[in-house]
Amino acid sequence: MSDQPQPDLTPQPSRILAEPATVQACTADLHSPDEQHIAAGAARDQAAFTRINAAGG
Incomplete structure (x- = not known):
């Protein structure tokens, strides 16, 4: 048996x-239009x- 941690x-x-939920945190989440x-x-x-x-396809 090995002694690797669980x-x-x-x-x-x-x-x-x-x-x-700050303005700065929300601004950091914004992405470009693309x-x-x-x-x-x-x-x-x-x-x-x-x-x-x-649908099983």
Whole structure:
């Protein structure tokens, strides 16, 4: 048997929920119009593939 440490499986608090919603934090989350367009396209793709998989395709 190896003596490797076991991973810590204790639930950890969400870093996102722990941070205060300040103007500076929100400004740091903003993306350029191109990045927003790419993210929206990726979300549409993910939703489409989810519907295809749910339909048994």
